[in-house]
Amino acid sequence: MRKQGYRIPLRIREAMDSCPGGLCFSMPDGRPILVNRQMNRVAALLTGHTVLDAEALWSELRAISAAGKQAGAEAPWAGASGAGDADILDFSLPDGGVWQLRRDVLRDGGQTYIQIGASDVTELAGLSRALSESNRRLQALQQRQRALLANIVQINREKELVSVKMRVHDELGQCLLATTQALRGGTISRDSASLAKGWDDAIRSLSNIPLEDAADASQEAELTAVAGMIGCRILFTGERPAGSGTRRLLYAAVREALTNAVRHAGADVLTVSIGRDDAGYRVEISDNGHAEPGPIREGDGLRDLRRRLEQEGAEMEIAYRNGVVLLLRLPFGAKQTGGGTND
Amino acid sequence: MTNILLVEDSRISRETIASRIACSPDYLLLASIENAANAEIACMNGKIGLILMDVCTADDESGLRAAASIKKHLPGIKIIIMTSMPEHSFLRKAQACGCDGFWYKEYGDAELLDVCGRVMAGEPVWPDDTPAIAVGGAVSRDFTERELAVLRELALGRRYDEIADDLGITSNTVKYHIKNLLQKTGYRSTLQLVVDAVDKKLILPKY
Numbered sequence: 001m002r003k004q005g006y007r008i009p010l011r012i013r014e015a016m017d018s019c020p021g022g023l024c025f026s027m028p029d030g031r032p033i034l035v036n037r038q039m040n041r042v043a044a045l046l047t048g049h050t051v052l053d054a055e056a057l058w059s060e061l062r063a064i065s066a067a068g069k070q071a072g073a074e075a076p077w078a079g080a081s082g083a084g085d086a087d088i089l090d091f092s093l094p095d096g097g098v099w100q101l102r103r104d105v106l107r108d109g110g111q112t113y114i115q116i117g118a119s120d121v122t123e124l125a126g127l128s129r130a131l132s133e134s135n136r137r138l139q140a141l142q143q144r145q146r147a148l149l150a151n152i153v154q155i156n157r158e159k160e161l162v163s164v165k166m167r168v169h170d171e172l173g174q175c176l177l178a179t180t181q182a183l184r185g186g187t188i189s190r191d192s193a194s195l196a197k198g199w200d201d202a203i204r205s206l207s208n209i210p211l212e213d214a215a216d217a218s219q220e221a222e223l224t225a226v227a228g229m230i231g232c233r234i235l236f237t238g239e240r241p242a243g244s245g246t247r248r249l250l251y252a253a254v255r256e257a258l259t260n261a262v263r264h265a266g267a268d269v270l271t272v273s274i275g276r277d278d279a280g281y282r283v284e285i286s287d288n289g290h291a292e293p294g295p296i297r298e299g300d301g302l303r304d305l306r307r308r309l310e311q312e313g314a315e316m317e318i319a320y321r322n323g324v325v326l327l328l329r330l331p332f333g334a335k336q337t338g339g340g341t342n343d
Numbered sequence: 344m345t346n347i348l349l350v351e352d353s354r355i356s357r358e359t360i361a362s363r364i365a366c367s368p369d370y371l372l373l374a375s376i377e378n379a380a381n382a383e384i385a386c387m388n389g390k391i392g393l394i395l396m397d398v399c400t401a402d403d404e405s406g407l408r409a410a411a412s413i414k415k416h417l418p419g420i421k422i423i424i425m426t427s428m429p430e431h432s433f434l435r436k437a438q439a440c441g442c443d444g445f446w447y448k449e450y451g452d453a454e455l456l457d458v459c460g461r462v463m464a465g466e467p468v469w470p471d472d473t474p475a476i477a478v479g480g481a482v483s484r485d486f487t488e489r490e491l492a493v494l495r496e497l498a499l500g501r502r503y504d505e506i507a508d509d510l511g512i513t514s515n516t517v518k519y520h521i522k523n524l525l526q527k528t529g530y531r532s533t534l535q536l537v538v539d540a541v542d543k544k545l546i547l548p549k550y
Binding site: 231263 | 374376377378380381383384385387388401402412415500534
């Protein structure tokens with residue numbers, strides 16, 4: 001029965017050998033029934049031997065695939081790589097071809113067979129590689145684009161500054177020229193008033209330039225000053241966040257708390273306590289106002305603030321402890337740009 | 344006498360504008376700040392009658408966003424948006440958030456005090472158009488609103504399918520607009536197009 005079942009007519013074997021793909025049929029225990037020439041060639045290139053046991057071959061191919069992955073081969077096409085536990089494995093052969101091997105279990109009546117097929121996917125792999133390369137280039141271009149956008153306003157300010165410096169340079173040059181001519185022509189006493197005014201203007205313009213480069217007054221100072229305009233003092237305690245993105249989130253929360261405390265609770269002191277642990281900063285913002293006890297309804301301002309905080313992985317909780325208290329957890333490295341980002 | 348709040352993060356511009364305001368007996372510069380996000384707080388004491396609001400302010404805070412919030416909570420305060428950027432959407436956004444006037448710092452012939460006077464007299468003051476900016480072989484006014492919307496999305500690094508979703512059009516229509524943009528400007532790639540549009544400040548998506 002066994003020999004009868006395995007006998008393959010010569011013409012079928014020849015037809016299988018002329019097939020461009022690799023084919024292997026075996027019993028479930030791995031004993032080969034039919035292996036065509038292409039499959040033996042691919043197996044020999046990958047394992048060093050032809051197909052002796054189909055199941056042993058598949059285990060070997062899986063091991064090669066896993067080793068290729070561990071060696072850091074670029075999936076899916078370079079070196080031995082594959083689809084992990086799935087029954088499809090992809091390989092680059094030493095001859096430059098890329099082949100995909102697939103294992104299927106076939107059932108015919110009560111009998112089970114194992115089929116391993118090998119397909120030449122070299123062209124597909126080439127296209128896939130080209131697509132990956134295009135995607136990589138596109139991502140790099142998009143990164144450059146984003147970097148450009150991030151800096152464009154600063155670049156514009158720098159250009160404006162350069163233009164002012166050039167103007168001041170021209171003004172000083174004109175003053176020097178006019179003064180030299182007045183000295184040479186003996187008209188210095190007659191023109192002294194206009195010359196003095198010219199020099200005053202040029203020197204005033206000049207004195208503005210270094211100040212433009214210096215760090216602007218701190219955002220905290222400005223926030224404290226505008227709070228003073230509406231009769232509220234802000235008391236900060238604790239270490240301020242080091243990162244500018246995290247500081248912006250903090251000040252956005254302080255602004256919202258300040259507005260609500262003055263508008264709805266008549267507060268005149270806002271207290272901002274900042275602490276830190278391994279995960280980030282813990283901030284508590286409270287006031288001395290007279291907010292009504294009870295559930296706190298989040299209006300547009302608090303909702304916008306919550307969205308802005310959560311976008312950066314920060315958290316906000318609102319509590320009532322003799323007044324409304326904002327409890328924040330801010331990450332160390334928030335990248336938050338201005339509130340206008342979403343405009 | 345109208346009390347003015349000036350929101351401007353460039354010291355040179357601030358001093359220039361302050362000196363113009365000082366020349367008029369009709370106005371008093373009550374406060375100058377650099378960050379638009381602080382403007383609403385500064386107005387809560389009820390003393391400010393007019394805000395001169397820059398768009399791109401300290402800490403990347405948008406003057407347009409601040410203006411929208413102020414108009415919502417303190418609608419009696421007049422707001423004039425100021426900018427040196429030719430960004431095509433600023434004018435429309437300023438109108439949408441209920442501002443009263445718009446002044447280009449470096450374009451056109453309008454004098455700031457004249458704009459302030461007309462706005463305080465109740466006249467909306469808007470430039471006829473955004474400044475014409477050369478982008479490649481085209482002028483910004485050659486672009487349609489839809490093309491500018493697609494250009495803005497490209498500048499945000501969005502993919503074609505994302506642009507289609509955002510604008511409620513098909514990917515083929517997105518490609519059609521991009522093809523037209525490239526034809527008009529003469530650029531061969533969207534990167535060249537976006538770099539030039541952003542460099543010329545025609546598109547500033549952050550604000």
